[in-house]
Each structure stands twice: as C-alpha cells, then as structure tokens.
Amino acid sequence: MQSVELTNLYKCLCDVLRLRILNLLKEGPLCVCHLQEILGETQVKTSKQLQYMKKLGVVGARREGVWMVYSLPEPTHPVLLANLHCLQADTDGFGDLIGDLKKRSVILRRFAANPGECPPAVYQATDGCQG
Amino acid sequence: MQSVELTNLYKCLCDVLRLRILNLLKEGPLCVCHLQEILGETQVKTSKQLQYMKKLGVVGARREGVWMVYSLPEPTHPVLLANLHCLQADTDGFGDLIGDLKKRSVILRRFAANPGECPPAVYQATDGCQG
DNA sequence: TCTGCATATACTTCTTATTGCATATATTAA
DNA sequence: TTAATATATGCAATAAGAAGTATATGCAGA
Known part of the structure; x- marks a missing residue:
C-alpha cells in the first residue's frame, strides 16, 4: 500500500472543497451528483476537484451505470484517515463539515426509500454515523 | 490558540521542502543559514519558503542579532504536531527527513563547541532526540 | 563610516491551479 | 435512433505558486 x-x-x-469531499467519502462512496447536491457546488467544479484527487491517487472511482461512484481507496492511507478524523474535533470555521455529514444522512435515507436514484454501492453504505 | x-x-x-523545514523546526528553532546548510538549498529558496509559512501563521520568526530565528509557534497546532510525528514512521521517499535530523544534530554539536556561530536560542535547543 | 555577514525583497519567467462556459461522452430507457 | 441523465473535457482567463538573478536591508564590528 x-x-x-x-x-x-x-x-x-x-x-x-476537497476537504469537504474527503470528509464525506470517509463515510462511504458517493456519486458526483450527490456530492454536488450536498456541497451546493456546480457539477463542473465538483467533478474537476474529484479528477484532481483521482489523478493524485487519493480517491478512486468506478462507473456504475450512469453514475461514477467515488470513494476512498482500500486500504485508505492511515495519514489521510487520521487527518479526516481530526476534522471532527477541529471545527474552527468548518461548521460545514458536520452539516455536510447531516445532509449526507438525509440523502442516504432518501435513497433507502427509493433506490434507483443512485447506484447500489451508494445506498448500501448504511453506516449510521450521524443522524 | x-x-x-x-x-x-x-x-x-x-x-x-516545507515539509523538511517543519520536520526540523519540530526539534527546535533554527536560523535561515542553518536550515539552508542542512537542506542543501539556496538562501533565497529557503528564505522564501519560510516567508510563505510565516505569512500563513504556521511558523514564527524573531530576530536575534544578525540572525532570524524561525520556530514553530507555541503552542503548536496539534494537527501539525500529529502530522510531523507521522512523518518519522512513513519514510517512503522521505529518507531525507531522518538524514536532515542527523545533520541538525551534527550542526548543534558544532554550535556547542563554538557558540557565536548562531544565536543563543538555537544552540540552547539541546534536545538530543537523535544522535 | 565602511565592511561583512545574514536575510529579505523586487523583478522576471514558468508552471500549476481555479473557475466558468460550452460541449462532448457514456449509459440507459423508450 | 432518439432522448434524458450523469459525468467529463476543452478552451480561455485569471490567480497562485516556484525558482533564479540581482539587489536591498539590517545588524555588528573595526
């Protein structure tokens, strides 16, 4: 590794923005459109930052139907995990991070209600870390 | 803080380069010229990276006579410390880091022999972490 | 004041990132 | 094939960073 x-x-x-994306992916895989929805950013901006990180080998991507599912590679680099973990504690000016996770939960529940709105890999990520 | x-x-x-500088400052304060000597970099390059980090508030500086003594601010951000600590473990392509620390020790010993080659604050940093 | 050492700054060039807009590709369903 | 959705790419403008050369500043000692 x-x-x-x-x-x-x-x-x-x-x-x-990349920090927010990684913070979300730590909880499980997500598609571009859902990241976009959670982050409140444009499709291009979101996609490009994902490309950037993919090129650097920090995130992975695989296609599932129409969607591109982005995720942290397994095994995730321990230094990355450690830093993402710290983020929760250090909330100076990063109120977004927790809000992002809450929005993610809401979206995941929506997926549970009607699958087909996302690829299996995404709504199967049912870690209920934060409600 | x-x-x-x-x-x-x-x-x-x-x-x-900045990573190497921070790794060194973690052990104690240093002047530009000594960083320059340890890193094997030019004066301008070294100085500019220090300016960059100073502007971001990640390192501090004070003048002592002819020298500018750079150091990590007290208290140092825990996330920074944690990451610098990780560096020792993760030595992929960073053989420099340990080598740098060894060079630092050599230089510090030289200072002990003849002070006047550096400001007091530097040679007083007698943490003998690595020999 | 002049000299020498340590450090910083100005200026230029080059590369890398960032962003937006428009457009292209890929996949699925009709 | 066509349409619709999701995603990526190309292009252009701008900003930010990196690196070198030359020069300036600040301090100490003669």
Whole structure:
C-alpha cells in the first residue's frame, strides 16, 4: 500500500472543497451528483476537484451505470484517515463539515426509500454515523 | 490558540521542502543559514519558503542579532504536531527527513563547541532526540 | 563610516491551479 | 435512433505558486 505520496494527500487537504469531499467519502462512496447536491457546488467544479484527487491517487472511482461512484481507496492511507478524523474535533470555521455529514444522512435515507436514484454501492453504505 | 486555519497547515505540508523545514523546526528553532546548510538549498529558496509559512501563521520568526530565528509557534497546532510525528514512521521517499535530523544534530554539536556561530536560542535547543 | 555577514525583497519567467462556459461522452430507457 | 441523465473535457482567463538573478536591508564590528 501507500503508493500515494504524502505530499499528494496534503495537496488534497489544503483546499476547503476537497476537504469537504474527503470528509464525506470517509463515510462511504458517493456519486458526483450527490456530492454536488450536498456541497451546493456546480457539477463542473465538483467533478474537476474529484479528477484532481483521482489523478493524485487519493480517491478512486468506478462507473456504475450512469453514475461514477467515488470513494476512498482500500486500504485508505492511515495519514489521510487520521487527518479526516481530526476534522471532527477541529471545527474552527468548518461548521460545514458536520452539516455536510447531516445532509449526507438525509440523502442516504432518501435513497433507502427509493433506490434507483443512485447506484447500489451508494445506498448500501448504511453506516449510521450521524443522524 | 489555533488561529491557524487547517488548510494553511496543509498548504505548508504539501511541499517537500516545507515539509523538511517543519520536520526540523519540530526539534527546535533554527536560523535561515542553518536550515539552508542542512537542506542543501539556496538562501533565497529557503528564505522564501519560510516567508510563505510565516505569512500563513504556521511558523514564527524573531530576530536575534544578525540572525532570524524561525520556530514553530507555541503552542503548536496539534494537527501539525500529529502530522510531523507521522512523518518519522512513513519514510517512503522521505529518507531525507531522518538524514536532515542527523545533520541538525551534527550542526548543534558544532554550535556547542563554538557558540557565536548562531544565536543563543538555537544552540540552547539541546534536545538530543537523535544522535 | 565602511565592511561583512545574514536575510529579505523586487523583478522576471514558468508552471500549476481555479473557475466558468460550452460541449462532448457514456449509459440507459423508450 | 432518439432522448434524458450523469459525468467529463476543452478552451480561455485569471490567480497562485516556484525558482533564479540581482539587489536591498539590517545588524555588528573595526
């Protein structure tokens, strides 16, 4: 493992939007459109940041039907995990992070109600970390 | 504490030279010229990276005579410390880091022999972490 | 004041990121 | 094949960072 350069991890973490994305992916895989919905960002911006991180090997992607499912690679680099974990504690100016996770939960419940709105891999990620 | 934005920390960590500098400062304060000597980099390059990190509030600086002594601010952001700590473990392509610390020790011993080659604050940092 | 050492700044060039807009691709369903 | 949805890419403009050369500043000692 850890073919990922540490500096690449930090390159991803040093932008707030990427940080928010990684914080979400830590809980489970998500498609571009759902990240977009949670983050309140445009499709292009979201997609491009994902491309950026994918090129650096920090996130992985696979197609499922119409959707591209993005996720943290397994096994995820321990340094990345450790930092994402810290984020929860350090909420200076990052109120978004917890709000993002709440929005994610809402969306996941919506998927449970009507699958077909996302690929199986996404709504199967039923970790109920935060309600 | 922690007026430092997390993203600023990561901005500093995502460059190898800055990473090496922080790794050194973790052990104690150093002047530009000594960092320069340990890192094998030019004065301008070293100085500029220090300016960059100073502007982001990640390192502090004070003048002592001819020298500018750079150091990690007290108290140092826990996330920064945690990451610098991880570096020791994760040595993929970072053989430099340990080598840097060894060079630092050599230099510190030299200072002990003849002070006047550096400001007091530097050679007084006698943490003998690695020999 | 002049010299020398340590450090910073100005200026230029080059590369890398960021963003938006428009458009293309891929997949599925009709 | 066509339409609709999800996603990616190309292009252009701008900003931010990196690196080098030259030069300036700040301090100490003669």
